[in-house]
Amino acid sequence: MHIELVIAKLVTMVLGFLIAHQAYRGYRVHDSKPMLYVAVGFIFISIGAVIEGVLFEVVGLEIFIAGTVQTAIVAIGMVVILYSLHGSMDDTNPGGKQ
16 A cells, blocks of 8 residues: 555545635535535545545455446546536526526
């Protein structure tokens, strides 16, 4: 186990959770559904930052399977964030113009 890599992954996860927390606060304060999706997306991405190492080192899965799971989790997070950017455009139409 490489302690520097573990520290870097944990810092990445904490930063992701801080961003998710801020996005959730934005959702609560402004009742902004897209910010809720941003928060959920960053939670997935933050978990994806460390899940590969956990699955490989702790659970004992093959690196290929652990990497595949990590990639899938990060991709889900990105899709959720993408939805927050594009899915909400139909909900808000200032001035009623198309």
